Amino acid sequence: MDKKTALHDKHVNLGARMESFAGYIMPIKYTSVKEEHNAVRSGVGVFDLSHMGEFRVIGKDASKFLDYLLTNDSEVEPGKAYYSTMCYPDGGIVDDLIVYRLRSDEYLIIVNASNIEKDWAWVNNHTAGYSIDLTNESDETALVAIQGPDAEKVAQKLTDEKLQEIGYYSHTSGVFAGKNALIARTGYTGEDGFEIYIQYEDAEAIWDAVMKAGEEFGIKPVGLGARDTLRLEVGYLLYGNDMDHTTTPIEAKLGWVVKLKTDKEFIGREVMARQKKEKPARYIVGLEVLGKGFPRQGAELFEGNRKVGVVTSGSLAPALGHGVCLAFVEKGFHKKGTELEAEVRGKRIPVKTVKLPFYKDGSRK
């Protein structure tokens, strides 16, 4: 039985198309994916992301624990956030996540909805010897994201916190629309914006307040359909599509979130260090579709008769008007400008590897 988020009734009343996603019944779209996508690129949109999971880590060893558990460095200032992968000893990715450092001894970890149970078990399996307390607050926490070039103007109407002083990947705890919230300048769209973490029971009040504050900016509710095209257009990877337990951060070009330059021990370090030195056999790349149509997840990539890769995400890029894909290709075919063909229902479509992001004009700060 799928769970409902605190905003389920809001979505139904707005006429959203609701579908099962990662164990939740979620809004896929309200009007049209393209319209919602464009609203976020040119104005502002609001998302219910309450399906995401939240784990809190408190204790004097919190930083040390996260350094061992995650590939990125936990030593950011309180008030900052970082993106990281969490890996198995063989380098395969358990999940990708965002970590907010709330205090020197307190962190909030945001994990993918589809991985909450797996991650919770994994995290708990590695606590021995660390003085920390862990809580899974996923069911008590709601998340509303306000994204787009007008996001700050909308959000500022609802809080006395000086949002201009909160930089990208920074956050503050404060009152938002009369409720206690974690206000973070993070997102998954390539645009400026905020993610507002709140108590489950405050979600409807926050949603209504955001919709009202955004009215003068033409705010639109945005479903998971546009969330996917927005993230793909800026080349953000999606767990389950573009990475999973069979891929390492080095192959996924996430080497920048692996702290190999430090001498800190972490799960998977040995494999990643070796892979970085010897170069992996495959890489994730961005592909621009040169013809009509677009390959989707699972489409095979060829150079002549030789299969050299597979598409992991593919869609029309609404802001660009052509198809774009993320794909794994063999080393040697990953260099910018390499021309390949994708097989789509028996036909070959020409594609070319390009530098990410596909869409370069985002308002992200």
Added chain:
Amino acid sequence: MSNIPEGLRYTETHEWIKDLGNGEYMMGLTFYAQEQMGEIVMVEFPGMLDFNAGDILGTLEAVKTAEDFYAPFECKVVRVNEGLEDEPALINESSYEKGWLVVVKTADPSGFAGLKSAEEYSEFIGE
């Protein structure tokens, strides 16, 4: 309950066909099919070429899926709905009018006569 206008003919691959006279026929995607496919984001049109019955004329790309559309009988494509290049979602919003796909020409009217009536199509999709 789907919208299936009387007076049009229908195929098993969910195209509707309208007789424009002079051997010309307009075709599009049925309301039922666009609802199944979801939001259409791109249309790949055929060239102004000759096709046999059952040949792939073009492709409709929706957010989650893609479907080809087919020549209902031997014909030549004489017009395509260029308005769909910018606004493919017209197929969803106005499947029997603004969202038409192509106009084809044929010398043999028997192909059209052999297609399903509205009632037969309704039965075919189980409504």
